[in-house]
Structures are given as structure tokens and as C-alpha cells.
Amino acid sequence: MSESVPPVPDPGQVAEARWRAVIDAAVDGIIVIDSRGHIEVFNAAAQRMFGYTEPEMIGKNVKLLMPEPDHSQHDGYIRHHVATGERKIIGIGRAVTGKRRNGDTFPLHLSVGEMEIAGEPHFTGILHDLSSRADLEDRLREATAMARLGEMAAVIAHEVKNPLAAVRGAIQVIGSRMKGDTGDAAIVREIIARIDGLNTLIQDLLVFARPPKPKPSPTDLRALVTSVVTLLKSDPAFGQLEVDILGEAPTLPSDPALMTIVFQNLLINSAQAMHGKGRIVVAFDESRGWHRVAVIDHGPGIHPDIRAALFRPFKTTKARGTGLGMATAKRLVELHDGRITVDCPAGGGTTVTVALPSPA
Ligand SMILES: Nc1ncnc2c1ncn2[C@@H]1O[C@H](COP(=O)(O)OP(=O)(O)O)[C@@H](O)[C@H]1O
Ligand SMILES: [Mg+2]
Structure with missing residues (x-):
């Protein structure tokens, strides 16, 4: 058939x-x-x-x-x-x-x-x-450049620190010998203030370049952020800011000193972006094994020129900025096996999110 x-x-x-x-x-x-x-x-x-x-x-x-x-x-x-x-x-x-x-x-x-x-x-x-390979090569190159830069910054900071302390001491001696509140005394005070500014820069540079190894201890992140906010608001420039802290934060193993530096940097950036006025929100939440802390402001957002390189050291749009805040925050968060991301929503403002892994 x-x-x-x-x-x-x-x-x-x-x-x-x-x-x-x-x-x-x-x-x-x-x-x-x-x-x-x-x-x-x-x-x-x-x-x-x-x-x-x-x-x-x-x-x-x-x-x-x-x-x-x-x-x-x-x-x-x-x-x-x-x-x-x-x-x-x-x-x-x-x-x-x-x-x-x-x-x-x-x-x-x-x-x-x-x-x-x-x-x-x-x-x-x-x-x-080749995108994944190019990506990997880019990251490797970036990491190498960062390591070199870090080494150099650490050497310079170290070499400058001691002479600077000596100069400050000497100026202070001269200042103490001056009689009354003369014009020269004001100059001496100005010199000391500038030296203190330099010292802060060097400290920041050292934290970025040679961050200490984290010493994790059970840390209440909400209490930590609250104390950073209190400190921030004690600065007269930021007295008119309102900071709302939302959500529950667990006690996470992290280094409180380093986490304080992270949130100080993020909150200062938000406060500066908002010219010291208005509302900043810090929101805690947890999902899929990550604890997140979002710092949300309603400033102008991250300048487009700087977005791609935001976490590189010395990238700043501020006349007296160092460009070390975001680079340091990233470094310290990554030392905690965490991630930091930045988002500028269409509605304006900036959200910086720190995500830390939940303890196993
Ligand atoms: N919340 C924010 N809103 C707007 N711009 C920001 C914010 N955070 C960071 N930036 C931008 O990123 C740059 C780098 O920040 P940072 O590394 O902290 O250095 P600095 O504050 O010394 O400039 C800032 O100069 C600013 O242009
Ligand atoms: Mg900053």
C-alpha cells in the first residue's frame, strides 16, 4: 500500500x-x-x-x-x-x-x-x-591602576604627615608668643586652620590608599547611621537639614569605624548637593540575602560628566572637593564583601545604595 x-x-x-x-x-x-x-x-x-x-x-x-x-x-x-x-x-x-x-x-x-x-x-x-573579555581586561587594568595610585598616595601622605605636624607645632609656638589679638595672631590662626585642612586630606588619602583591615563586630547599622546624622547636623552648614531614617536594620557583622566613614561620606555628599536644606531619607531594607541602606536626596543628581567615573579617586565637581569620598566608600564597602551603586532617577535627586551580604 x-x-x-x-x-x-x-x-x-x-x-x-x-x-x-x-x-x-x-x-x-x-x-x-x-x-x-x-x-x-x-x-x-x-x-x-x-x-x-x-x-x-x-x-x-x-x-x-x-x-x-x-x-x-x-x-x-x-x-x-x-x-x-x-x-x-x-x-x-x-x-x-x-x-x-x-x-x-x-x-x-x-x-x-x-x-x-x-x-x-x-x-x-x-x-x-569579546565584551566579557574586554570587561575583565578593563577591570583588571582599573584595579592595577588603582593599586599603583594607592601606593603612591600612601607614600606621599606618609612623607607629608610628619613635616606638617612639625610645621603646625612651630607655628603654634610662634602664635603663643604673640601678645594680644593682633592681625598677626589672626594670620597664625588661618595658617593653623589650613594645616588642619591638609591633615584631614592626608588622613582621607591614607584611608583610601591603605584602608585598615576591617575588624567586624556585631553592629547596629541604624544606631550607627543615627550617630552620623547627629554629627552631621552639629555642623552649622547642615543645621537646616532633615534626615529621616526608615525601616528596620539588623545587627550585622561589620567594622563600625569603617562603616561610619562610608555613611559620613555619603551623607555629606547629599547634604552638600542639597545646599544644607531639605530632606534626606536613609532607608533600610532586606531581600534575597542582602541588607540594603539607601541614602536618598533631592539634590541636582550626579553631574553627567562624572557619572561614569564617580568611584575613581580625585573625581570632583567641587571647588574644594577631594574626590575621595565615593572612592573610599566603595573601597570600604567592598572590603565588607558589599556593593555600592548609584542611581539618579528621572524624577531628580540621587540614591546611593550600600548592600551588605546577610550573615550566612
Ligand atoms: N548625592 C550627590 N548628589 C550630587 N552629586 C554627587 C552626590 N554624591 C557625589 N556627587 C558627585 O560626585 C563627586 C565626587 O564625590 P566625592 O568622591 O565624595 O568627592 P567630593 O565630595 O570631594 O567632590 C562630587 O564632586 C559630586 O559631583
Ligand atoms: Mg564627598
């Missing part, structure tokens, strides 16, 4: 299905284009990498997947190669930049092979996403 005979598979279709399965199983992106740059194959890995489906991409110009200047020049690259046979990337491969559907660009390694189909030149690109 003819119905019981299994259909004979078309050898062409079998070959096509097998070929397709192979390219879709590839970990790397595979894109085939014709000599005008039009896409003929866009495998599963390429779809994941760029965020387009294959039906969307068939027939489209491959330059869609490139940022400028390649985007405008790619048609020219192909024409030049077809006309001269000169190889810039074909058979060689190199790192290039791709552009995903959402506009993000990312590094990738591209190697291109040339072939002929029905007498027409075609090109096969094999694409390997």
Missing part, C-alpha cells in the same frame, strides 16, 4: 537541514553576505549577539550591524576588495566594534572568508563576542 511507505526524504532538503543545524549550533555568530553586503545567512548565535531575528535581517545590508565610521564605509570596503583583491580583513581577522539592536556597541573578533556561489563572490563572517 502506498500510504504505508515512509516518504523518501529529499536529499537536498536533508543536506540543507543538516547544514543549518550545524551553523545554528555554532557558539560564534556566522553571517553570510553577498558582494553588495546583503545578508543571506544570520545564524542563531548572531541573532543572540545582535538582538535581531534572521527573517528581519535577510536581504538587509550588513552595515546595519556596525557603528560609524564602518557603517558608512562598509559598502566601499567591499567594492574596494572586489575591484582590487586587496585583503584588509579577509583571511586575517581582527577586533572590530558591533552594534546591537538597542544601539549598544560591543567589541567582537571578526574573521572573514571569501567564497563563490553561482559565480558571485560571497563572504562568511565568523564573529566572536
